Amino acid sequence: MEARDFELLIGQKIIDKYHSDTSRPPVFEWVGLEWDLLDDVWPPAYSPGGELYAGNIPFGKMSSFLEMGCGTGIMSVLAARAGCRSVLALDINPAAVRNTLLNAERHGVADRVDARESDLYSAVRPGERFDGIYWNPPFLDAPEDVVDSSIWHETMFDPAYAKLRRFLTGAVCLLNPGGRVYLWFGEALGNPTLIRDLAADAGLELAILERLEMSAVPEALADAFPPHVVNAADNAEWHLHLIELTPRKDAVPS
Numbered sequence: 318m319e320a321r322d323f324e325l326l327i328g329q330k331i332i333d334k335y336h337s338d339t340s341r342p343p344v345f346e347w348v349g350l351e352w353d354l355l356d357d358v359w360p361p362a363y364s365p366g367g368e369l370y371a372g373n374i375p376f377g378k379m380s381s382f383l384e385m386g387c388g389t390g391i392m393s394v395l396a397a398r399a400g401c402r403s404v405l406a407l408d409i410n411p412a413a414v415r416n417t418l419l420n421a422e423r424h425g426v427a428d429r430v431d432a433r434e435s436d437l438y439s440a441v442r443p444g445e446r447f448d449g450i451y452w453n454p455p456f457l458d459a460p461e462d463v464v465d466s467s468i469w470h471e472t473m474f475d476p477a478y479a480k481l482r483r484f485l486t487g488a489v490c491l492l493n494p495g496g497r498v499y500l501w502f503g504e505a506l507g508n509p510t511l512i513r514d515l516a517a518d519a520g521l522e523l524a525i526l527e528r529l530e531m532s533a534v535p536e537a538l539a540d541a542f543p544p545h546v547v548n549a550a551d552n553a554e555w556h557l558h559l560i561e562l563t564p565r566k567d568a569v570p571s
Contacts, residue, residue: 325459328473335363335469352389353419357412359388359472366453367501367559370527371395374449374499374559381493383407383441385452385484386472387432390417392451397426405445407435410468437480438487446493453501454481478515485519489564498562499526512560520565527559 345354347361348368354360361368368391376382376399384393387406390413397404404426406417414432421430433440454475461476475481488498498521502512516523 321458321460324457325463325474328457328459328470331363332469332473335360347391348395350424352391353416353423354389355412355416355419357468358410358416359413359468361389361391364453364472365557366392367451367499367527368392368395369529370559373526374451376401376449379448381405381445381447381449383447383450383491385437385450386413386454387417388413388453390420390430390432392453393417393430393432394420394424394426396449397421397429398424401449402429404430405441405447406430406432407438407440408432409434409436409471437483438491441491445491446496447491448493448496449499450488450491450496451499451501452484454484456481456503478511482515482518485515485521485562488562489520492564496564500560500562501557502560503557512558516562520567521562522565524561524563525558526561529557529559 341354341360343354344351345360345362346352348371367374371392374396376396379396379401381403382393382396382401383405384390384396385407387393387408388410390406393404393406394417406414408414408417411434414434417430417432418427421427421432435441455471455473457474458478459474459476464470464474464476485498492498500512513523
């Protein structure tokens with residue numbers, strides 16, 4: 318089976334499991350806190366991200382933070398709770414924007430969290446800059462002609478990694494001096510050099526802050542992969558990584 322066809326199969330299995338789940342609660346627990354969950358917003362259990370290791374990101378040293386693809390808004394709320402004074406949450410899904418604002422209100426940080434509907438950076442206003450930018454992107458590749466514009470495919474697939482390339486390139490121009498990009502990414506293509514190559518093209522240097530083995534991911538995600546992949550603790554290309562990206566000096570706009 319071709320790699321991209323395999324990616325499509327895995328992603329569709331995760332989507333199908335989500336659609337068949339009849340136990341979807343309006344409030345769920347994640348990272349030790351309770352969160353509101355609206356219809357048509359992707360639950361973190363089906364796409365676990367950097368919020369599992371948010372303590373590795375220095376929110377308390379940031380004045381401004383941007384969360385791309387905010388979903389339920391967990392990272393935005395955690396950033397505000399940690400002391401970040403200005404948080405911008407962006408998502409192409411209007412339900413996710415509403416969900417993020419609900420959770421900011423629930424956790425008492427609504428005065429510090431702004432949420433906007435946005436196609437990548439389209440809703441960022443002129444002059445806005447950030448000390449940290451984070452995204453848990455759709456890291457499964459798939460043939461472009463079978464990927465549709467539904468929120469489910471937008472969440473799961475990024476054909477040829479076009480969106481990820483745009484995200485990384487755009488981030489360099491939106492960082493304050495000393496700012497960093499944080500990315501939760503899986504090497505599900507079996508290509509451990511992929512993200513390094515994309516980062517280098519965008520003028521970013523890469524460091525891995527946390528490495529999560531497939532055998533440790535939540536059941537909703539792990540169930541979609543064949544057992545030999547989930548249990549391959551020595552197979553680094555199947556692991557998930559919380560990554561810190563630092564702009565090279567020659568890549569920062571003057």
